Amino acid sequence: MASPGSLLDHLECRACCAIVAADRPVGPCPTCGHTLFAEYHLDRLDAARWRSGLAERPATLWRYRELLPVEHSEAITTLGEGFSPVLDLGEVPEAPGVRVSLKDDGGLPTGSFKARGMAVAVSRARELGLKELFVPSAGNAGVALAAYSARARLHARVYLPEETPPSMAQQCRQYGAEVVTVRGTIREAGASAREAEARSGAFDMSTLREPYRVEGKKTMGLEIFEQLPGDDLPDAILYPTGGGTGLVGMAKAFRELGALGLLARTPRLYAVQPSGCAPVVRALREGGARVGPWEGPRTIAPGLLVPAPFASERILEAVRSTHGDGVTLDDREIVAAMRQLADRHGVSASPEGAAPYAALARLAREGRVRQGEHVLLYNTGSGLPFSIDALEQATRGPS
Numbered sequence: 001m002a003s004p005g006s007l008l009d010h011l012e013c014r015a016c017c018a019i020v021a022a023d024r025p026v027g028p029c030p031t032c033g034h035t036l037f038a039e040y041h042l043d044r045l046d047a048a049r050w051r052s053g054l055a056e057r058p059a060t061l062w063r064y065r066e067l068l069p070v071e072h073s074e075a076i077t078t079l080g081e082g083f084s085p086v087l088d089l090g091e092v093p094e095a096p097g098v099r100v101s102l103k104d105d106g107g108l109p110t111g112s113f114k115a116r117g118m119a120v121a122v123s124r125a126r127e128l129g130l131k132e133l134f135v136p137s138a139g140n141a142g143v144a145l146a147a148y149s150a151r152a153r154l155h156a157r158v159y160l161p162e163e164t165p166p167s168m169a170q171q172c173r174q175y176g177a178e179v180v181t182v183r184g185t186i187r188e189a190g191a192s193a194r195e196a197e198a199r200s201g202a203f204d205m206s207t208l209r210e211p212y213r214v215e216g217k218k219t220m221g222l223e224i225f226e227q228l229p230g231d232d233l234p235d236a237i238l239y240p241t242g243g244g245t246g247l248v249g250m251a252k253a254f255r256e257l258g259a260l261g262l263l264a265r266t267p268r269l270y271a272v273q274p275s276g277c278a279p280v281v282r283a284l285r286e287g288g289a290r291v292g293p294w295e296g297p298r299t300i301a302p303g304l305l306v307p308a309p310f311a312s313e314r315i316l317e318a319v320r321s322t323h324g325d326g327v328t329l330d331d332r333e334i335v336a337a338m339r340q341l342a343d344r345h346g347v348s349a350s351p352e353g354a355a356p357y358a359a360l361a362r363l364a365r366e367g368r369v370r371q372g373e374h375v376l377l378y379n380t381g382s383g384l385p386f387s388i389d390a391l392e393q394a395t396r397g398p399s
């Protein structure tokens with residue numbers, strides 16, 4: 001059956017309620033500078049029919065075409081991303097009585113969940129006529145932008161903090177992107193990129209500063225809904241949080257599914273952060289309205305080294321509106337989780353992707369997940385670029 005295509009309507013700012021046309025490239029809200037979000041003609045979808053027809057569609061994120069912003073099939077730039085497996089980890093000793101699943105995005109093109117956002121955002125950029133794109137990145141987003149830009153024949157420039165694993169810069173270059181190395185964290189890389197690009201005419205693909213990467217990340221929630229239907233839907237999702245796009249995207253997916261009448265309850269979303277850079281968890285504990293910058297950030301998980309996430313109100317809203325919470329872990333717990341996932345479960349996880357496994361042990365110990373509950377751990381990236389031995393060495397000693 002032919003897909004009816006995208007139901008994209010307009011862009012909307014949740015901070016000032018501005019409505020912006022979606023038919024041209026746009027960054028943050030022109031009125032107040034916050035994130036613009038895509039809104040769809042959900043009323044035009046026959047939800048029950050759509051739901052029952054999904055199983056026959058290709059196993060990529062493009063199966064959710066109606067809820068994605070790309071209007072013309074010719075613009076779709078795909079490497080076969082999405083529909084990653086959900087693995088049953090059964091019961092693990094650290095969380096007795098809890099059913100544990102793991103959604104594994106380590107096998108996606110370019111090795112991480114960043115493929116989801118970039119596949120959608122690059123396709124939309126191409127559709128809207130953009131030619132040159134740039135992004136500040138902790139590594140994975142840059143590699144994904146480079147690969148999808150190569151496929152779409154667009155030019156990409158990636159700004160990487162100098163401590164990014166060298167293999168990431170190498171991959172960006174291999175996909176034909178320009179790489180600029182910046183001293184400091186992604187915060188400095190972002191400031192430097194925006195200054196350097198102010199007059200270049202290139203488009204800023206920074207997460208939540210442009211409206212469409214989060215639409216790609218939304219498919220994490222859509223897939224969880226489809227792969228774990230009905231009573232199988234997890235009670236809690238543990239997600240490694242840096243820029244927060246994944247949490248905001250999943251919350252948006254659950255909201256849209258709810259509006260379509262397809263979701264009876266929403267999983268609790270937990271922000272998992274390293275204790276050396278935990279601005280979101282701190283704001284959750286303090287009850288703040290936004291996330292203040294974290295001074296002196298440090299962690300071995302490059303994607304979680306985000307001291308000042310951009311759309312902080314939306315991240316807090318994603319956690320609070322689902323009755324979730326925050327969890328911090330030290331780097332040693334994260335490396336131990338990488339080891340356990342690999343040698344007990346055969347799962348290769350990056351430090352970010354392993355953090356939820358460590359968080360599960362802590363939440364179970366503290367009674368924040370309970371016996372009989374179903375918890376989904378989100379592995380956001382492959383462990384291939386990382387040596388667990390080297391990370392154990394690096395995190396040994398007094399902490």
Ligand SMILES: Cc1ncc(COP(=O)(O)O)c(C=O)c1O
Pocket residue numbers: 112113114138139140141207240241242243244245246247302303304350352353380381
């Ligand atoms: C592997 C991995 N996991 C998690 C994150 C954090 O993602 P988010 O922006 O969705 O919080 C990143 C970001 O770079 C990452 O590379």
Ligand SMILES: [Zn+2]
Pocket residue numbers: 013014015016017018029030031032033034
């Ligand atoms: Zn606004």
